[in-house]
Amino acid sequence: MTPAPLRGSRSAAADSAHARQLLQLADQCVKCGFCLPHCPTFRLFRDEAESPRGRIALIQGLMSGALDDGPRLGEHLGNCLECRACEPACPSLVQFGTLMDGARAERFARLPRHRRMLARMRLDILTHGLSLRPLAAAAALYRRSGVAWLARALGLLREPRRAILDGLAWRLRMPGRRLTARADAGAHTASAGLFLGCIARGLEPGVAQAAQRVMQRLEIALDVPDGQVCCGAMHRHNGQPGRADALLNRNAEAFRHHAVVGTSSACVAELRLRLPAVEVCRFLVDTPWPAHVRVAPLAARAAVHEPCSHRNVLRDTEAVYALLRRIPALDVVALDGNETCCGAAGTYLLEHPDTAVTLAADKVAHLARLEPNYLVTTNSGCAAHLAARLREAGLAVEVLHPVELLERQLYSAE
Numbered sequence: 001m002t003p004a005p006l007r008g009s010r011s012a013a014a015d016s017a018h019a020r021q022l023l024q025l026a027d028q029c030v031k032c033g034f035c036l037p038h039c040p041t042f043r044l045f046r047d048e049a050e051s052p053r054g055r056i057a058l059i060q061g062l063m064s065g066a067l068d069d070g071p072r073l074g075e076h077l078g079n080c081l082e083c084r085a086c087e088p089a090c091p092s093l094v095q096f097g098t099l100m101d102g103a104r105a106e107r108f109a110r111l112p113r114h115r116r117m118l119a120r121m122r123l124d125i126l127t128h129g130l131s132l133r134p135l136a137a138a139a140a141l142y143r144r145s146g147v148a149w150l151a152r153a154l155g156l157l158r159e160p161r162r163a164i165l166d167g168l169a170w171r172l173r174m175p176g177r178r179l180t181a182r183a184d185a186g187a188h189t190a191s192a193g194l195f196l197g198c199i200a201r202g203l204e205p206g207v208a209q210a211a212q213r214v215m216q217r218l219e220i221a222l223d224v225p226d227g228q229v230c231c232g233a234m235h236r237h238n239g240q241p242g243r244a245d246a247l248l249n250r251n252a253e254a255f256r257h258h259a260v261v262g263t264s265s266a267c268v269a270e271l272r273l274r275l276p277a278v279e280v281c282r283f284l285v286d287t288p289w290p291a292h293v294r295v296a297p298l299a300a301r302a303a304v305h306e307p308c309s310h311r312n313v314l315r316d317t318e319a320v321y322a323l324l325r326r327i328p329a330l331d332v333v334a335l336d337g338n339e340t341c342c343g344a345a346g347t348y349l350l351e352h353p354d355t356a357v358t359l360a361a362d363k364v365a366h367l368a369r370l371e372p373n374y375l376v377t378t379n380s381g382c383a384a385h386l387a388a389r390l391r392e393a394g395l396a397v398e399v400l401h402p403v404e405l406l407e408r409q410l411y412s413a414e
């Protein structure tokens with residue numbers, strides 16, 4: 001069950017309802033420690049304060065006033081990936097994600113005004129539809145000019161931050177023309193409204209187009225509603241629930257006449273707080289396909305990476321395997337270690353590049369052993385991060401969204 005989001009962005013010090021709600025959630029933790037072996041940061045640092053149980057105790061201290069909001073507390077809470085691998089492991093059903101979002105909102109509200117403004121501006125630039133082209137142009141400039149080399153030579157850009165920025169700049173592309181599909185009035189097997197997302201459109205510019213072409217082939221009526229905006233997940237996980245709620249409201253208005261289908265599991269998980277959103281693989285598996293549709297065989301191996309939002313929040317990664325198994329001859333295998341976050345985790349890889357690179361190294365090692373032709377994932381951040389790490393390792397594995405692979409096989413069967 002998806003927990004209700006915590007509303008508003010006021011300080012808990014001034015909003016005792018917010019503090020009480022968080023303390024109530026935290027009180028559900030019986031400190032059994034079953035979650036500890038499932039937590040990537042606990043496994044890396046072997047430190048109670050880097051575990052779900054330890055962080056819950058820190059949040060209890062923060063919200064009750066027993067602990068100051070100092071740098072060490074901030075570091076331990078900030079190191080959490082919000083991967084939510086601790087949730088399925090918890091016998092007390094502690095809603096850890098909601099708790100951590102609430103604690104981050106509290107800490108954000110206590111920041112000085114100028115720091116809150118800067119943080120808001122940074123996220124708004126990253127997630128606004130109009131920013132995509134300038135961001136992609138900046139990435140192209142970074143790739144082609146000597147900026148990266150110069151920054152490195154002057155010691156301004158150290159490893160592994162350089163590796164993270166290089167990877168994102170290499171992946172980020174100018175998005176194609178905005179899709180404006182409108183369903184016609186003919187007979188259809190189903191209908192849907194496609195959610196496009198924000199930065200995902202630049203990190204995986206072909207995915208929306210591929211989804212549109214797949215639905216066209218399956219005779220699904222597809223609209224791409226105007227007025228849709230960023231889902232707000234990055235705002236919620238970075239302590240800005242008020243802004244996240246405002247974005248959810250705008251999307252609820254844009255999709256008031258549509259069943260929402262999203263290609264990114266993280267966006268779908270966020271949209272579900274307000275809308276009955278469906279992840280695209282689940283939607284395509286559950287929709288009856290016209291009898292005449294053929295899928296061309298593909299004698300290749302596809303490894304499935306399960307993003308945390310898909311595995312731990314939507315809890316429906318089986319839909320990805322079921323969809324890919326409709327491609328004849330394709331060897332579909334789960335990537336070892338899918339229960340552990342790859343380190344991308346929204347904006348986490350920018351703020352914690354060391355942890356992000358360390359966690360991705362395990363995935364690359366598994367992929368080197370598995371030798372797949374493709375790595376498929378339903379999250380654009382994971383795709384960008386893993387594609388960059390695979391490229392550094394010299395592994396020729398194409399990183400794709402499942403609908404991109406399906407689209408190729410649907411149209412090569414003509």
Ligand code: SF4
Nearest residue numbers: 029030032033035090
């Ligand atoms: S498994 Fe649940 S109840 Fe046990 S320590 Fe972890 S969060 Fe608390």
Ligand code: SF4
Nearest residue numbers: 039080081083084086
């Ligand atoms: S969300 Fe992930 S990183 Fe954070 S405490 Fe839970 S398992 Fe650990």
